[in-house]
Amino acid sequence: MSLTKTERAIIVSMWGKIxxxxxxxxxxxLERLFLSYPQTKTYFPHFDLHAGSAQLRxxxxxxxxxxxxxVKSIDNIxxxxxxxxxxxxxxxxxxxxxxKLLSHCLLVTVAARFPADxxxxxxAAWDKFMSVVSSVLTEKYR
Amino acid sequence: xxxxxxEEKATIMSLWGKVNVEEAGGExxxxxxxxxxxxxxxxxxxxxxSSASAIMGxxxxxxxxxxxxxxxxxxxxNMDNLxxxxxxxxxxxxxxxxxDPENxxxxxxxxxxxxxxxxxxxxxxxxxxxxxxxxxxxxxxxxHKYH
Numbered sequence: 001m002s003l004t005k006t007e008r009a010i011i012v013s014m015w016g017k018i019x020x021x022x023x024x025x026x027x028x029x030l031e032r033l034f035l036s037y038p039q040t041k042t043y044f045p046h047f048d049l050h051a052g053s054a055q056l057r058x059x060x061x062x063x064x065x066x067x068x069x070x071v072k073s074i075d076n077i078x079x080x081x082x083x084x085x086x087x088x089x090x091x092x093x094x095x096x097x098x099x100k101l102l103s104h105c106l107l108v109t110v111a112a113r114f115p116a117d118x119x120x121x122x123x124a125a126w127d128k129f130m131s132v133v134s135s136v137l138t139e140k141y142r
Numbered sequence: 143x144x145x146x147x148x149e150e151k152a153t154i155m156s157l158w159g160k161v162n163v164e165e166a167g168g169e170x171x172x173x174x175x176x177x178x179x180x181x182x183x184x185x186x187x188x189x190x191x192s193s194a195s196a197i198m199g200x201x202x203x204x205x206x207x208x209x210x211x212x213x214x215x216x217x218x219x220n221m222d223n224l225x226x227x228x229x230x231x232x233x234x235x236x237x238x239x240x241x242d243p244e245n246x247x248x249x250x251x252x253x254x255x256x257x258x259x260x261x262x263x264x265x266x267x268x269x270x271x272x273x274x275x276x277x278x279x280x281x282x283x284x285x286h287k288y289h
Contacts, residue, residue: 108270121194
C-alpha cells in the first residue's frame with residue numbers, strides 16, 4: 001500500500017495547520033486513547049496519566065513529532081521512522097492492534113479541530129497514511 | 143454484555159438529540175465507502191461509486207445511509223439490551239446480507255469521526271469514550287446471531 005500524489009498533497013497541506021497545535025493535539029490524542037481504550041494504559045504503568053500531567057504532555061508531543069517526521073519525509077516514511085521501528089520491535093513491543101487505536105484517536109482529534117478540512121477525501125488519505133506509518137513501525141516485529 | 147453508566151447514557155442521548163440522522167447517515171455510509179473502498183463490495187447496484195465526490199453525492203448512498211443511521215437510533219433507545227434490540231437485524235446481516243462483522247466496527251469508527259467533525263470541542267475524550275462503547279456494543283450485537 002503506497003500513497004498517491006494526491007494523498008501526499010492532502011497530508012502535507014493539512015500538516016501545516018496541524019503543526020501549529022502539535023502539542024495539544026498529541027496530548028488530546030493520548031487522552032482519547034486512554035479513555036476509550038483503557039487497556040492501552042498497560043503500556044504506561046510508570047506514567048501519571050491524569051489529564052494535564054506533564055508526562056502525558058511530553059509523550060503526546062513526542063508522538064505527534066514522530067508523525068510530523070513521517071509527513072516531512074512522506075516519500076520515504078520507512079527511512080524517516082527506521083529508528084522508531086527498531087525501538088518498537090525490540091524494546092517497546094507494543095502489540096500491533098494498538099496502532100489502529102492510536103491512529104483512530106489521532107484522526108478523531110484532527111477531525112474535531114479541523115472539521116472543514118477533514119473531508120471524506122482527507123479522511124481517507126489520513127487513514128491510509130497512518131496505516132502506512134503503523135506498518136513501518138511494526139515491520140521488524142518478526 | 144456492555145454496561146452503560148447513567149452518565150454515559152445521558153452523554154450519548156444528549157448528543158444524539160442534536161444529530162441530523164438523514165445527513166449524518168449519508169455521510170457515514172459515504173465515508174465508509176470512500177475510506178475503505180473494499181466495503182463497496184456490498185453495493186454493486188448503487189451506481190456511480192467511482193470517486194469520493196460521486197460516492198458522497200450518490201442518492202442511493204444517502205438513502206441507505208439514512209436507513210442505517212435511523213436503525214442506529216434504536217441502539218440509543220435500548221442501551222440496556224442491544225443484543226435483544228438487534229437480534230433480527232443480526233440474523234438478516236448473516237443469513238441474507240452476508241456481511242463480515244468487521245464492517246460494523248469500521249462503520250462505528252466512521253460514525254465517531256463524523257460526530258467529531260460535527261461537534262468539535264463538544265466531542266471531548268469523555269464523550270468519545272461513551273460513543274466508542276456504544277458503537278462497539280452495536281457491532282457486537284449485530285454479530286451476535288452469526289453462525
